[in-house]
Amino acid sequence: MKGMHVEYMSLISRLYSSLGYPAYHWAINQDPPPWRPLNKPLSECRLGLLASGGVYVTGQVAFHYKDDVSFRAIPKDVKTEDLRATHFAYDLRAARRDPNVVFPLDTLRRLVLEDFIGELADHAYTFMGGIYSARRVKEELAPRLTKRLLAEKVDAALLVPV
16 A cells, blocks of 8 residues: 555545435634644653544443444553454554554653653543534534643643544
8 A cells, every 4th residue: 555545535425425424624723723833842741642443442331333422531551452443434453453543642751751742641542533513513522622621631632633
């Protein structure tokens, strides 16, 4: 597959159509995102991780395929071999071999040890991207994740989309 590109919109349109949804359209946000510059170096920041690859820990309930707006809290000290992935919109083979391709927790832990990042939040948060309803993401999922990140006192968050 090296050197090949994926016709994402065609692929996702066919996928959503097979699930009974109307034609897929990108979400369009009229307002700019609420960016805030960091007020200290990343080496002094508490970093949150959000990932949309459908990663969960053995023993947690796996995500289901259609408009699942739930999330999983993953402890920052979880063993990588205890991570699993499920998703309907991407090829899971690489993520199942190494969850770090969609959930770079090991990389972030190494960056903390190297003092590049101050520390990680106690939990990373994962969800299943490919949620058809942008409204549900905006009104349900995003506020719940924001509340969790604020409770964990993060200075910055890394979003890893699939």
